[in-house]
Amino acid sequence: MPELSNRKQQLEAFDRLLTIMDELREQCPWDKKQTIESLRHLTIEETFELSDAILENDMDEIKKELGDILLHIVFYAKIGSEKKSFDISTVIDSLCEKLIRRHPHIYSDTIADDEEAVKQNWEKIKLKEKGNTSVLGGVPKSLPALIKAMRIQEKARGVGFDWEEKNQVWEKVEEEMQEFKAEFNVAGDMEIDHEKATGEFGDLLFSLINYARFIEINPEEALEKTNLKFIKRFQYLENAAKDSGKKIEDMTLAEMDVYWEEAKRR
Template sequence: MNSKKNQLQAFERLLTIMDELREKCPWDKKQTIQTLRHLTIEETYELGDAILDNNLNEVKKELGDLLLHIVFYAKIGSETNDFDIADVCNEICDKLIHRHPHIYSNVVVADEEEVKQNWEKLKLKEGKKSVLEGVPKSLPALVKASRIQDKVKGVGFDWEELHQVWDKVQEELEELQVEVQEGNQDKIEAEFGDVLFSMINYARFLNINPEDALERTNKKFIKRFQYLESKAGELGKPLKDMTLAEMDVFWEEAKKL
């Protein structure tokens, strides 16, 4: 691996290239913090895909793309004299030192869980009125539910036993069924949301990331359905003209691959 000196040289090289692009490239010159936002989100999802695929070469490339965005934002900030890359680095360094008193001070912790609890307590002392302030509003709902549950757990608001969480899942399923029978669409949606929230909570107790689990199922379904499409194509028969029984034959084949 590269030495610390080489790592710093590589980072300096990126900063220099960013300066040159901002000065000379017509596209780069036009970008603002606002125009970069959706591109940054896209790059983050691409990194997520590479991580799920466990493709470390792609992870390396996508990390580079994200790092470029961070440097780009900092460059724009320096042009308006609001902040530069040194400010960004120092800000996160100061935060890490402050949030890790068990490393940089005399606080003693027993395990990872106490570290998380101290983290949330420190954030409240920093002026946050709620432990949930740090959950981005624009997060996808499933990811947001996970983060909400992690946050409140950090201040002790949590179930104690796994069976309690499963009991809650079953309770929410029963409530959903009642509303389905009643036929009130608004209440059905509300109860369905409660079921999903409780399942995400259950996943947390099983040490499963629900987003990763669902994406794994998505990929599995796509692979099997595309196999079905290819087999239908070999027969020269559109899927819409096939019976469910005919499609199920190929679906079962796909499950064995």
């Protein structure tokens, strides 16, 4: 494990990055062309790459991806300074002030004895700061639906609107499941109202996400881990079929299941 740097070295490294950013912006044709808008989709991509590295628990890759995201932050701040809107100093100062405001149990006389109290204080202060007319006003519209559902539920909990016990939440899951099953009989061939079915299925998913939150499971992370597990098993199936001289598209489901079960045991 490499020796970690001290505060002086950290500040020197950050200063070096700012100097390189200045040089790239002045001399590199690609860097000179970039705008806040052109960087946006690249920043989103870098964020997902960091997410992948975290799920794989690859610390070296996490370090690299954090560097890429830090570059983007410095890049945005450089453009902001050119527009005389903000610079890296005002970005950091604004963050520090926000952290102090939102941790009154550390920097003031507010009492917060546990994590839940901290979260509730955070949401109340955030609501007051932003001047939102709704507790849910701060949830980004462009968030993926699953993550958005999590944030909606967390924010509602922050002001006390939540179930009291996890068994109540599970009862809601079962209720939604029965409603969906009764309304759209899985055993029948009757044509269904897809708009209504979509709404009911959404209710079921929302209740499952709620239950996951109560038992401290991140549903986005859980689903992604299942995605990765499926990919690994399916690719084993593909390779095993190829090694046996078979084309997967020509195999029966029973034949594929043999390899699938092998993949599950690996």
